Amino acid sequence: MFDQVALLGTGLINTFDPLNFSMILVGLVIGVLAGALPGITMLNAIVLVLPFTYLMGIVPSLLLMTSVYCGGVFGGSITGILFNIPGDPMNVPTTWEGYQLNKKGFVSKALGMAIMCSAIGGFLSALIMTFVSPPFAKVALSFSSCEYFSVVFLGLVSVVVIGTRSIGSALISLFIGMFLATVGMDEIYGAVRFTFGSRIMETGINFTTVLIGLFAIGEVLDQLSQKNKGEGEIIRTRPKTTLPTFGEIWALRNTILRGLGIGTVIGAIPGTGATVSSFVSYGVEKQVSKTPEKFGTGVWEGLAASETSINASTGGAMIPLLTLGIPGSGATAVMMGAFLLHGIQPGPLLFNKSPEAVYTIFVGMLVCNLIMILAGLITAKFFSELMRVPENILCAFIITFCFLGAFALRNDMADVWFMAIFGITGYFMRRYDLPIPPMILGIILGPLSERYFLTTMIGAANDFTIFFTRPVSACLIVISIGLLLMPFLRGLGKKGKKAQA
């Protein structure tokens, strides 16, 4: 314990070294900006800064990449709240609530709440990472594809959450999304599915193209085609970002703690990460809420749960990387590359060979999440300025950014076509009351659930009971079933009370 405190002290001194500290600042700004711009993901930003780290030492390199990572996972929430365009799939649940809060006139508070919850989630998960890394990593390593499937299943259960008005419509939308995710080359057997002989279709439908199209293009068409709106209407309001008070944060303490727990645990499981954790956290929050029917209409709990878990997953994701040398996501894989470039092998020996570097990363992440409040405020202010731009100009540029965002994914025009088609589909889904979020959920989690399910079946000789015989998996499945049944049980409870009255 004494050694740990001494190492933390060394880490603190190293972090405030001018070069290291400036790397944190630069990384945060790059990360938040990259996360906020659709098409430039946090992973792109980490890859872009990687060449600059060749000339640096290991500590500033890793602090730069870590801060890009922390800033990047938050950045997408800004455009989600302001323009209904999530920068990354992980920001989708934030967008559901944040954009509705914006429409209600709470845009300043929504931005502030997102920044604070992200900072709290990231800071506390970094703190957890500092003290419980090794035992945590051992538990995460014991997970197999069976447990992974159960975690993803828990994420899919949130469809019940999303389908507030009609379970039937939500299920249709979800399974269309999960079916679309099967188009292209199958990962397990290598078979080509539903491509109709087209080579373009073989690579499958990238979920980001669907995401950008359904949300952004659909929204633009919907906004501009309404008859009662004045043509060339100018949005004059310029939202300032207002940080929430201590009382407002305290009121959401249980939500934040749940988001923190879910984000850290799911983040520590290799292969899952921030996207799954934000969906699961949002889903759990709605199920435990006393007013679940209000979710999707602009609810603070939904926004806080999603934001906290996204940034909490950053601390979690660093645990298997540092303690076991296993990168759990694309971002941590690039970071592992940076370690190796500098001749350091992440893993258990890292704590013995380079303890000062490890603890500088720990402290760096803590500091990074605190400074993120400032970086978030600056970036949110920059993007808020765009709210003053006339709607017709803003919408034209949103569509152009969508074209660029889709093209940037694989430098392929096919993705731009998919994005445009899904954009137009998104408009008609809005008009005909088919909910969009379940389809997004299906496209994002569909491939993961298929991979883990089929891998489990191959390992278990098609014995479906394996999901119930492994303790962790069984617990997760039971929780999922409980969450699924909760709305029905709640309905029965209400009926019972009415009958008694």
Place this chain on the structure above:
Amino acid sequence: MKQENFFKSLVGPLLIFLLAVYFYLLAGQIDAPPGPEQLGAAFWPKMMLIFLMVGCGIKAGEILIARRKAGAEAAPAGPLPEVNTPKLAAMIVMVIAGVFFMDIIGFPLSNFIFLLLFMRIAGLRKKLPLLLISVLGTVFLLYLFVKIVYLPLPKGQWFFDDMTIFLYRILHII
């Protein structure tokens, strides 16, 4: 719920159900027969399609229940805002044309024309701002994505390719 509305609302789930059946049959033709003790490549999409059919059934059930109740509880949400159909059609055509021409005439020219026409359709009437925003917006995007992010945006085909390179040189992008 009126008889006419009732049948109208059943059309959507029925169409999706029929499409799901079609794709289910198509999944049977996936050219990768499962090996011994393997579920095969068609298993997962087939399962999703069965669930989709069940979803359609649940939706049809909901519509039937709504018809029986016909009360406030089952009433759909408030009326959607009226749509300017010609404007909507023009915007959809612009989105499709924007993607189509990006590959043929290159991003710089197609984006300039797209911005100009889309903002005009969306209601911006003044000619000078239209022109300036389209030109400056395109130049800004070129600098951001080609010069800074190194994104190889489509240059176009035939002489449009040379024209785009010429433009990049003038702007000192390459």
